[in-house]
Amino acid sequence: MTSTGNYYDIDDILTDGIKLPCTFEITVPGLGFLAGHNANDAIKEGTEAELPLWLASTLSVSQITADSDKTFVSLPIPTALSQVVMNALEGDPMSVNLRDQSTHFYRFVERWLSISDLSDEMTLRMAQVTSAALQQRATSIFNHAQNPNTAVWDESGIISNLDELELGLYKIAQTATINVRKWVSSKKTT
Amino acid sequence: MEHSAATVSYLAEEQLVSIVPRQSMDSITLIGRSMPALRPLVRQEVPLWLALLLKRHGKCSIVAPAWLDIENLKHIYEQEQANRNRFSELPEHWIETSELLLNEAADDISSEPHTIRALLQDLKEIRQSKAREGMGQLTSSYIQLDNLGRMEIHELRGFMTGIMRQLHKLDSFIEQPTSDYEDD
Numbered sequence: 001m002t003s004t005g006n007y008y009d010i011d012d013i014l015t016d017g018i019k020l021p022c023t024f025e026i027t028v029p030g031l032g033f034l035a036g037h038n039a040n041d042a043i044k045e046g047t048e049a050e051l052p053l054w055l056a057s058t059l060s061v062s063q064i065t066a067d068s069d070k071t072f073v074s075l076p077i078p079t080a081l082s083q084v085v086m087n088a089l090e091g092d093p094m095s096v097n098l099r100d101q102s103t104h105f106y107r108f109v110e111r112w113l114s115i116s117d118l119s120d121e122m123t124l125r126m127a128q129v130t131s132a133a134l135q136q137r138a139t140s141i142f143n144h145a146q147n148p149n150t151a152v153w154d155e156s157g158i159i160s161n162l163d164e165l166e167l168g169l170y171k172i173a174q175t176a177t178i179n180v181r182k183w184v185s186s187k188k189t190t
Numbered sequence: 191m192e193h194s195a196a197t198v199s200y201l202a203e204e205q206l207v208s209i210v211p212r213q214s215m216d217s218i219t220l221i222g223r224s225m226p227a228l229r230p231l232v233r234q235e236v237p238l239w240l241a242l243l244l245k246r247h248g249k250c251s252i253v254a255p256a257w258l259d260i261e262n263l264k265h266i267y268e269q270e271q272a273n274r275n276r277f278s279e280l281p282e283h284w285i286e287t288s289e290l291l292l293n294e295a296a297d298d299i300s301s302e303p304h305t306i307r308a309l310l311q312d313l314k315e316i317r318q319s320k321a322r323e324g325m326g327q328l329t330s331s332y333i334q335l336d337n338l339g340r341m342e343i344h345e346l347r348g349f350m351t352g353i354m355r356q357l358h359k360l361d362s363f364i365e366q367p368t369s370d371y372e373d374d
């Protein structure tokens with residue numbers, strides 16, 4: 001479950017590259033460059049550094065020693081997945097600009113959930129809110145995709161607030177609609 | 191994309207329709223099925239593509255399918271309005287068939303092809319708006335699509351399955367204890 005990934009999936013790779021602010025729980029020699037110091041320096045306990053998701057997720061779940069609760073880094077909930085965003089998504093799903101939060105919002109949520117403690121109420125809520133939000137956003141996105149006029153101008157700004165998954169599906173829905181229309185008109189001329 | 195509208199329409203042309211031939215034609219054996227011998231004014235069932243081909247050459251007239259009738263379509267439209275939660279029964283290929291027949295054999299179908307066209311358009315629209323409403327009830331595992339035609343499903347499929355796939359992934363975190371199966 002932890003790896004959702006397909007090695008060649010570009011969206012997966014991009015999700016892996018999302019930078020997360022982490023705090024080192026122990027001092028590690030020779031990693032100073034992560035915090036912008038000299039390469040030979042140690043990175044000190046308590047130092048904050050931005051690590052990509054693939055690295056941060058491993059370090060945040062692996063214990064320093066087998067019998068220790070301590071992990072290499074602690075990983076606070078990132079801004080994109082914060083309570084503020086979840087509250088807004090719960091209130092009016094369409095009002096949130098997901099793209100501003102993350103270009104791969106849903107995958108990000110998924111990856112976050114896969115390294116989180118699911119008995120935690122906040123984590124569970126994140127899964128529920130995100131799932132409900134996608135379900136509701138689907139209706140608006142589909143309506144928008146089927147309407148040929150809004151599709152060109154995006155006056156409502158809907159398209160610029162979709163994450164990559166939604167944008168991809170928007171294109172699929174739009175292509176299918178156009179495809180049917182073209183078929184109808186091709187039959188008319190013959 | 192696996193299926194285009196043209197493919198869906200191609201599949202529709204395989205279904206049988208009744209024609210009244212104006213000329214004789216010997217039976218033809220094809221790989222899929224054999225075409226029956228035709229005698230003038232003797233009704234025969236042939237695939238829609240052959241019917242349209244003969245019609246184009248003025249060699250037959252096509253008998254309108256029973257459902258493609260003004261009274262029946264009005265009735266179906268009323269049903270659509272009365273039951274907001276379900277789609278009324280129409281043949282699987284209703285959009286493709288009606289489109290093809292009205293374009294190429296309108297004179298055989300009805301004395302008022304425009305009325306039929308308008309009714310079909312109304313039906314399409316009311317059903318589309320229902321499908322959109324239904325989108326709000328999508329879950330990760332279930333969607334009700336009874337009585338939707340191929341062409342209607344064609345418009346929905348890619349989008350719906352994409353949303354459902356993602357919902358499934360997210361929901362698997364919510365229902366942890368019961369998920370003893372792997373996705374993908």
